[in-house]
Amino acid sequence: MLDINDLRVSVDGKPILNGLSLHVKAGEVHAIMGPNGSGKSTLAQVLAGRDSFQVDGGTVTYDGEDLLTQPAEVRARAGVFLAFQYPVEIPGVSNAYFLKAAVNAVRRHRGLQELDAMDFLKRVKSEMKAVGMKEEFLYRSVNEGFSGGEKKRNEVLQMTLLEPKLAVLDETDSGLDIDALKVVADGVNRLRAPDRALIVITHYQRLLDYIVPDYVHVLANGTIVRSGGPELAAELEERGYAWLAKAPEEQAKGVTT
């Protein structure tokens, strides 16, 4: 579904990703771990189409098409979803309106009928219940004045409503207490399906206790230095990242697909 080959990305002339390759098939869940500054969030943003990064080389294909040339909204409509590490506040715009506009933009693209206000509300309210959000959040401005946990729930809610094919969760667990973490994990797990792939970016192994990945990759200095199964996450938890960063060349093996 997603093939990243030798991706090199810089910002203001400073290289962030240095020849990163990753291959994700439908139905798989990949976890990407790594120390701060290793390029995890950059990868997420580049996949979603943020244009403040400079792509210096490499390719990214999604469903056989070149992803990098497409603007953000086209990627979104084609099913690429990014759960933001720092969800953005949009003052004055109600969450309900924002969600409905997004859902219908995606539905139009998929040739589905747009939801009317009634159907939309019915749908959104039931999903909100599932992620433990109060209805009042529908009528507040997008993310404005939300706590960290509320913002993350809002991201999961959007993900559920937009039914992406490829969801990238950028440190969705950071700053969450254990209850909120369970809600987030639960939302993600409900989304797992044979035609859907997930990339879970996290700093901590904790989230992976709840979302068990098929593969775990370690990102350091802008490249994947090690890949393995879920047991790798546990090892990282125990030993930290330092032992990997020391000898990246040795550790970097061909990435499993």
Add this chain to the structure above:
Amino acid sequence: MSQVEIWQDQYRVRAQGLPGATLPWLVTLRERAMERFVAMGWPTRRKEDWHHTSLAFLEGQTFKVPMRGAAPPEESLMGRLREGGAGHWLVFVNGWFNAALSQIGSLPEGATVDTMPQALIGHAERVEAHYGSAEDGGSPAALNAALATDGAYVHLARGVAVEAPIHLVFIATIAEGASHVRNLVIAEDGAEATLVEHYLGTSATATLTNAVTRIHAGADSRITHLKLQQEAEQALHLASIDTQQGRGSVFNSHSLSFGARLARNDITTRFAGEHCETLFNGMYHVDGKRHVDHHTVIDHALPHGVSREYYRGILDGSARGVFSGRIKVAPGAVKSDAMQRADSLLLSRQAEADARPELEIYAADVKCAHGATVGQIDDDSLFYLRARGMDEAHARNLLTYAFAAEALARIGVAPLRNRARAALLARLPGGHLLEELTS
């Protein structure tokens, strides 16, 4: 005699005796500056910059430039001021350097701390390059350019850091004495220093201080400037501090004003390189019939500049506080980030606070915000303290102190912070009671 005639007269009498009177460029500059002052006179309220501050009371007031060495202050004054504090001390009395009261400690190589007359002899070319022109600033600055008698000269070569603060102390002791001092600070790339300008007065009758300080902060230099203005009740104080910042430089300005019948401060910095940073921090506490006016300009002339400005004013009695802060973002100065706050506390019915925070923005990709408030001591806080047994006067003082303390906390150099704090406590009725609470 009219004000203009008084100064023309002074200029005629004194020009020959001013330092550097043999340097043609300086003579020309003085002539031109005097012409400019004569053409403009003192600013009137019709000028937008002076809308809230009137110099009309000067009409009929005579001043003269005192002679060098006249009326020295008592020797013990400096001891009290210094309190054994480290650093370099240049003392100017009535606009003239006083060697007996001054003391310059050991300086690293590449650092020069001297007086302006000496610099005009030893470093004439460098002084000329940075002295400024007759056209700088308003008419008080022009008068300064024409009549400046003395001042400090600081030069820091590339990468030189002077650790201990360089104190410039200006004392007015003579009735109707006028001090025109001009200070020049040249910090080459990467240099670092802290400067203090401290203005004091012992004369019970009117004095005039008209000071200009010019600072050239080279690339990546770090300059901290603190101005402490504590003159006598009848003093008139006009001062401007003009800074040019090179790429990546950091300039911190602190202005604390407590005195004078009228004190006007023009503080300006210009980002002449990218990635400059500045902090403008100010606090004033005035009572009686005093008047304090701060006009600041932060000029984001080039991209990626960051500025933070905080002014807090406390007005008691019939005092008036004026704050006007302008943030300019030039066309193309993208990624400028400016934040400004001006808060005033009115303690009495007759006091007045005027605030004019201004944003003037010609570039799109910027982030700027300002806020201003005027209010009185919060009733809830007052009640809370009283409910804990504090008497009302004391509670008021504490809350007033707390309002100002935020400004003091931004002064990074501890001895200077303590000095500023002591000056504030001395102004608060019952301030001594607060010392233990706040130390």
Add this chain to the structure above:
Amino acid sequence: MNAATKNIDSFLDREYSAGFVTDLESDSLPKGLSEATVRAISAKKHEPAFMLEWRLEAYRHWLTMTPPHWAQVGFPAIDFQDIVYYAAPKQKKDGPRSLDEVDPELLRTYEKLGVPLHERARLAGVVAVDAVFDSVSVGTTFQKQLAEKGIIFCSFSEAVREHPDLVRQYLGSVVPPGDNFYAALNSAVFSDGSFVYIPKGVRCPMELSTYFRINAQDTGQFERTLIIADEGAHVSYLEGCTAPMRDENQLHAAVVELVALKDARIKYSTVQNWYPGDKDGKGGIYNFVTKRGDCRGDRSHISWTQVETGSAITWKYPSVVLRGDDSVGEFYSVALTNNRQQADTGSKMTHMGRNTRSTIISKGISAGHGSNTFRGLVKVTPKAENARNYTQCDSLLIGEQCAAHTFPTIEAGNPSARVEHEATTSRIGEDQLFYAMQRGLSAEDAVSMIVSGFCKEVFKELPMEFAVEAQNLLGVSLEGSIG
């Protein structure tokens, strides 16, 4: 500049749909201004002597004044002798006695502008309209129904003739003839405008509105509006304006005076859509307006709401003098400047009574080479106990060449005052655009959504009738903004 922001400029480039010219013969004075011009205008309107005297005094005062200079606004000097001060559509007799007699060409013009000059109720409610075309009012609707409640709603000319005592009592009592250069000019040569009087205790049953249209070439429009709400009266008044597209600049110098007596409420809403000039800044209206309200009585309330999208240059500061105890003044503004437009606008709140409150909410949007300046003054006089002001002033920058300035002044002379000012200036958030686009919205929809969110605090103050027009002008949808 990224792909998203590139779309923003095109988003704001709307056709000016009111730019057509109505082909009518007009009865005009020759260009130029002198005492004779003032006398001629007064004579054409069959004014009583006191009115002519008042005009002449204003004119003589004007001669002594110099045009104001504004640091952030640039335009060539205006030649006041090159302006036509009076132009009216030619009429067969003395003027139409009723709406049925109005020239059908004129009616069609207003129809085309979406302004109903018939007395059928509209979907959004009933609105009475006074239609001012160049220098004269061409018709006022619902006068009869309003008169039954004692409400006077008529053209200014009619008020001078029919209600001279009210005009004499209140004209110039809020904005004196010598207040400023353009107010003096207006006082000398004003040709028409609307007059409203709401008697004691009456709540006006419908929205009142005036629609100003400049049509004739080289003509200045100098209208005068005077609204008096007597004790306990309530009124909501709307004002709209358009002009044809012409290459020359045209001057519009209006004066609006509002008087609110004890317990009265006046809500004054403006959607200003004068021709803004073309992309390169050619043509467009100079809109120099003095608007001031006087909260003369205790507990009176005056609220200004404006959406400013037109004019080459706008210069106006709708203000409130809070004289009565517990009186309230409000100012809500959205000003959009695009291409070469310049807007210098803001508000003055003068607190004089006890427990007076004022609010200023200003939203400036600068695009293209547009320049937007907010100028404000909040003055608390020594006797104004417990005055409260809150000012919020936000600028949204779109495009690379625009400018936004904020010049508020606070003068607080009473320690019980609490005055707060907050201002922000920011580029339309790239983060916000990216976030919305990542959820599948197009760049244009994302911008529209963000702009409407930015303006929502002002839009919610507009009467429904106008809110729709405002959103059309700004090209934004109100659906998403929280009401």
